[in-house]
Amino acid sequence: MTGGGQVMAFRALAYWLMRYRRTWQGTIVVSVANPILFLLAIGAGLGTLVQEPVEGASYLAFFAPGLLAAAALQNAFVEGGFVVNSALRRERIYPTAAATPLEPGEIFAGHLIFITLRLFISAGAFVVAMALFGLIESVAVGVVITLAATLTGLAFATPLAAWAVTARDISQINTVFRFVVMPLYLFSGTFFSIAQLPEPLETLARITPLWHGVDLCRTLALGTASLGPSLVHAGYLAGLAIAGALIGRVTFRRSLHA
Amino acid sequence: MSEALIEATGLEKTYPARNRQGTPFRAVAGVAFRVHRGEAFGFLGPNGAGKSSTMRMLAGVSAPTAGTLRILGLDPVADGRRVRARLGVVPQDDSLDTQLTVEENLLVYGLYFGLSRRAVRTKAGELLAFARLEDKAGERVENLSGGMRRRLTIARALINDPEILLLDEPTTGLDPQARHVLWERLFRLKQDGVTLILTTHYMDEAEQLCDRLVVMDKGLIADGGSPRELIERHVTREVLELRFPPGEHEKIGRELGEQVEVLPDRLLWYADDGEQALARATELGIRPLTALVRRAGLEDVFLRLTGRSLTD
Incomplete structure (x- = not known):
């Protein structure tokens, strides 16, 4: 992207920020309150039924970082899937911007910056909730985990956005939610250790991007992270995020300059 | 220019x-x-x-x-x-x-x-x-x-x-x-x-x-x-609009020939003098339900050029 392109992307970002200004307080309350309720229900409720440690931790300590990563996937799906499709079709935010000097790639970049910000804020709120349960050791760890969860979300958000701008309507987005997002959510080690899965499924789970996000966040939270695996996780997630961004530059152009 | x-x-x-x-x-x-x-x-x-x-x-x-x-x-x-x-x-x-x-x-x-x-x-x-x-x-x-x-x-x-x-x-x-x-x-x-x-x-x-x-x-x-050029080029000065009971107007329209456009609900008879056309219709024994003479407009140009009405 040229220097001019970056300025242009920030013009597109300004729109999303102006919209967010109307809703941010509400979304942050929800972003903190939701995980607190979830952690209470699962940790204090269901967790008490799980007596044995999971991967060497209490069930709550095991589950919370997994849910953090899974929530990042869910947020990425809403922001990169539904919102992107709606910005193209129902609300016509993209076509409106495309009539101005902005180029499709800049409209995409501006929205991606905003999505990253949204993912970061939601992850940060979740980490604050985890800290309230004594699950975050220090501010530094909290920041690193927030970044890891943001990266996990981005690994999904950019490919989803690249595709959602080509989807004809919301029903296609819903289909992906049912058949891709839900299975990932359930079988990527969020609720239980994937070591408990039968062999072919365990290998399959290890390939899914969400598992890499879950394991990255979890090992960081439990203090069991080591450099090698963490770099593999982060590299895998970053690779997906970059691939999605590159594909999105093409699909956004095709869609907005048809 | x-x-x-x-x-x-x-x-x-x-x-x-x-x-x-x-x-x-x-x-x-x-x-x-x-x-x-x-x-x-x-x-x-x-x-x-x-x-x-x-x-x-x-x-x-x-x-x-x-x-x-x-x-x-x-x-x-x-x-x-x-x-x-x-x-x-x-x-x-x-x-x-x-x-x-x-x-x-x-x-x-x-x-x-x-x-x-x-x-x-x-x-x-x-x-x-x-x-x-x-x-x-x-x-x-x-x-x-x-x-x-x-x-x-x-x-x-x-x-x-x-x-x-x-x-x-x-x-x-x-x-x-x-x-x-x-x-x-x-x-x-x-x-x-x-x-x-x-x-x-x-x-x-x-x-x-x-x-x-x-x-x-x-x-x-x-x-x-x-608009004026198009009207002059493609249509006559006036138009006689004739309405008939359902089903009758198509047959009458065919009989009258080129200067008449058959629409789903009426006939348009293009003529420089609409009153004269109406007199001619009466002579031919045509008895429309209603008859209206008006100036030709762009809609008539459109019908002539595309052969269909705009509301398609």
């Missing part, structure tokens, strides 16, 4: 097939036209005639498949950004942000064009006065009527002082009063020297607003000129 702001020759647009079984769709099949500075130029045609595809190419957001197009002396593909910076676009569906206020909608759009917040604020006051929305600046768009929204969309399109304003069916869906307000505002813009390019389904709109227009059908231009 004054300077040509837009020049199109052999312009085509073909959309690729949506899937393997599909076939490519040729929306615009080779059109040529010129638009001069200060002019109001119309594209008239039924749905699917290629008007919107042409407008998208003019807006610099759709690359022509073939032919040449110059806008403000620039290539809208290679110089898309520079072209769009000098255009104003009023899409048919408004596409305003209903969550934001009237003023915020203008602000966002101004920022897209690289205007400073302060510059937009100053400009917004002026534009809201023009759109007669001064007292609505802080109102959310969702609370505005259809006519107000359309005027806001036009105000928004003027934020960058465009040399050319593109309007896609500017009054579709508005009530008669709102349409007249809008026409008056557009007429004022034209007086101020803004070049207007519009598509429309409405003959009265074309007659009111357009200095020149082209009639499009099936991706081609059937003919073009001023």
Whole structure:
């Protein structure tokens, strides 16, 4: 992207920020309150039924970082899937911007910056909730985990956005939610250790991007992270995020300059 | 003749097939036209005639498949950004942000064009006065009527002082009063020297607003000129409209021959003197339910050129 392109992307970002200004307080309350309720229900409720440690931790300590990563996937799906499709079709935010000097790639970049910000804020709120349960050791760890969860979300958000701008309507987005997002959510080690899965499924789970996000966040939270695996996780997630961004530059152009 | 702001020759647009079984769709099949500075130029045609595809190419957001197009002396593909910076676009569906206020909608759009917040604020006051929305600046768009929204969309399109304003069916869906307000505002813009390019389904709109227009059908231009020229070229001075009980008029129409157009609900008899034609009909023993003589208009030109009514 040229220097001019970056300025242009920030013009597109300004729109999303102006919209967010109307809703941010509400979304942050929800972003903190939701995980607190979830952690209470699962940790204090269901967790008490799980007596044995999971991967060497209490069930709550095991589950919370997994849910953090899974929530990042869910947020990425809403922001990169539904919102992107709606910005193209129902609300016509993209076509409106495309009539101005902005180029499709800049409209995409501006929205991606905003999505990253949204993912970061939601992850940060979740980490604050985890800290309230004594699950975050220090501010530094909290920041690193927030970044890891943001990266996990981005690994999904950019490919989803690249595709959602080509989807004809919301029903296609819903289909992906049912058949891709839900299975990932359930079988990527969020609720239980994937070591408990039968062999072919365990290998399959290890390939899914969400598992890499879950394991990255979890090992960081439990203090069991080591450099090698963490770099593999982060590299895998970053690779997906970059691939999605590159594909999105093409699909956004095709869609907005048809 | 004054300077040509837009020049199109052999312009085509073909959309690729949506899937393997599909076939490519040729929306615009080779059109040529010129638009001069200060002019109001119309594209008239039924749905699917290629008007919107042409407008998208003019807006610099759709690359022509073939032919040449110059806008403000620039290539809208290679110089898309520079072209769009000098255009104003009023899409048919408004596409305003209903969550934001009237003023915020203008602000966002101004920022897209690289205007400073302060510059937009100053400009917004002026534009809201023009759109007669001064007292609505802080109102959310969702609370505005259809006519107000359309005027806001036009105000928004003027934020960058465009040399050319593109309007896609500017009054579709508005009530008669709102349409007249809008026409008056557009007429004022034209007086101020803004070049207007519009598509429309409405003959009265074309007659009111357009200095020149082209009639499009099936991706081609059937003919073009001023409304008066087109009427003189294609139809007689007057038209006799005859209505019959259902089922009878087609047979009578066939008997009367060339000068009569058969519509689903009536016959149009083109004649220089409508009263004379009516007398002739009576002589022939034709007994219509109602008969009306009126001056020929653009709608008649349209029927002659495309063989169907605009409401198709």
